[in-house]
Amino acid sequence: MADQFFHNAKVYPKADGEAAADCFAVADGRIVSLGVDTPATQRIDLDGRVVMPGFVDCHTHLVWAGDRSAEFAQRQSGADYAATAREGGGILATVRALRAADEETLVALALPRLRALAREGVTQVEIKSGYGLDTDSELKMLRVIRRLGREQPLRIQATFLGAHTVPAGRDRNEYLDEVIEVMLPAIAAEGLADAVDIYVEEIAFSIPDMARLFAAARDHGFALRAHTGQFSDAGATAAACALGARSCDHLEHADAAAVAAMAASDAVAVLLPGAFYCLRETHRPPVALLRAAGVPMAVASDANPGTSPLVSLLAALHMSVVLFGLTPAEALAGVTRHAARALGADTGVLAPGRPADFSAWRIDRPAVLAYQLGGLLPDAVYIGGHRL
Structure with a gap:
C-alpha cells in the first residue's frame, strides 16, 4: 500500500519529449511506481497538470x-x-x-x-x-x-x-x-x-x-x-x-x-x-x-x-x-x-526508487517553462512526498 497515488497527470520527461506516464505512486518519500494504478492511502487527482521533477x-x-x-x-x-x-x-x-x-x-x-x-x-x-x-x-x-x-x-x-x-x-x-x-x-x-x-x-x-x-x-x-x-x-x-x-x-x-x-x-x-x-x-x-x-x-x-x-x-x-x-x-x-x-544526487528524475520531489504546473507542455519569462508558478511543490 503506497502513501499517495497521483493520477490524471502528464509526468515528464521522456526521451522523445512526450509524457512518461499519467500516474505515479509514492511511499516513504520515494516513487514506488510509474504508470501503474497502485493502491494507496491517499489518491490525488492532478486534473491534467504537467508534473516536472523538482x-x-x-x-x-x-x-x-x-x-x-x-x-x-x-x-x-x-x-x-x-x-x-x-x-x-x-x-x-x-x-x-x-x-x-x-x-x-x-x-x-x-x-x-x-x-x-x-x-x-x-x-x-x-x-x-x-x-x-x-x-x-x-x-x-x-x-x-x-x-x-x-x-x-x-x-x-x-x-x-x-x-x-x-x-x-x-x-x-x-x-x-x-x-x-x-x-x-x-x-x-x-x-x-x-x-x-x-x-x-x-x-x-x-x-x-x-x-x-x-x-x-x-x-x-x-x-x-x-x-x-x-x-x-x-x-x-x-x-x-x-x-x-x-x-x-x-x-x-x-x-x-x-x-x-x-x-x-x-x-x-x-x-x-x-x-x-x-x-x-x-x-x-x-x-x-x-x-x-x-x-x-x-x-x-x-x-x-x-x-x-x-x-x-x-x-x-x-x-x-x-x-x-x-x-x-x-x-x-x-x-x-x-x-x-x-551534485552527485539521485534527484532530478521521476522514476521508481528516486525521491518524490516534483512540481505540478497548469501548462500545456514543459517547453512553456523555457519560453515564458516571468509570471509562472507551479500549483504545488512536493519534496519527499510532502507538499510545501
Whole structure:
C-alpha cells in the first residue's frame, strides 16, 4: 500500500519529449511506481497538470550580506569587473559585509531567497561559502548553510569556496596555506561541507593552487568542483577534469581541448547565464561543442550579490535558451537531471526508487517553462512526498 497515488497527470520527461506516464505512486518519500494504478492511502487527482521533477539549482552563493547595486551601476557606465575587483570592490565588498553580520542575520537574509526559489519549483539547492575568506568567517557561513538545511524543507548541499579570491592584504600562498591546513580540517571535523570549490582565474587562483587544494580536499573526502573559463581558461578546465572535478562552472572561454577533457571525464558543464547577462559578456560557452561531445550541461542561477543577482532558476532557464542556444529540452534537463548529477544526487528524475520531489504546473507542455519569462508558478511543490 503506497502513501499517495497521483493520477490524471502528464509526468515528464521522456526521451522523445512526450509524457512518461499519467500516474505515479509514492511511499516513504520515494516513487514506488510509474504508470501503474497502485493502491494507496491517499489518491490525488492532478486534473491534467504537467508534473516536472523538482528543479535543482546546483550553483548558488545564496548566503550574503549587503548589496552591490552601486557597483552594478558603475558597470552599466563601463567599469570593468576585474578592475573593480582589483580596487577592493567585487567579492571583497561582500566579504566586508558578511564578516560584520552574525549568523542570525545571515539566516534571516537567506531564507527569503530560498523561498523564492521554492515557489518556482526548486526542491534542491547548492550553496557556497567564499564570502568569509578567513577561518572564523568561512566556518560561520558554512554553519549558516547547514542551519538553513535544517530549518526549511529544501534539500541543501554546502560547498566550501574558501579559495574564492585572495583577501585584501594577504599573500596568495599564505592564504591558500590557511585554506588547506586550517580551514579544511576544521570543516571536515564539523561535517560542514559536501564539496570543495575553487575559482581559477587571473584575478583569483592558479592551476597549481587548484592541484594543491584538490589533493587536500580528496584526503578529507570532499567532492571537487571548479569555477573555470569565465574570463579566461589557459588549461584550467582540462586540469580540473584531470584532477577529478565533478563539475566545471561558467566555461565562457573553454575551448575545444577543454571540451574534449570534459567528454573524457565525468564532469558536468554548469552554465551560468545570469552572470553572462549581468556582466554584458559576449563570449558564449561552447554549447555546440559540448553538445556534440555528449557533455551533460546543467543550468544554474549563480545567485550572488555582485555578478548574478538572480534569485530565479526559471529566469536562468529562459536565459540559457535565448543567450546560450540550448534547446528547451536541454535547458530543462539542465535544471533537473544534469544539475542533480553535478551534485552527485539521485534527484532530478521521476522514476521508481528516486525521491518524490516534483512540481505540478497548469501548462500545456514543459517547453512553456523555457519560453515564458516571468509570471509562472507551479500549483504545488512536493519534496519527499510532502507538499510545501
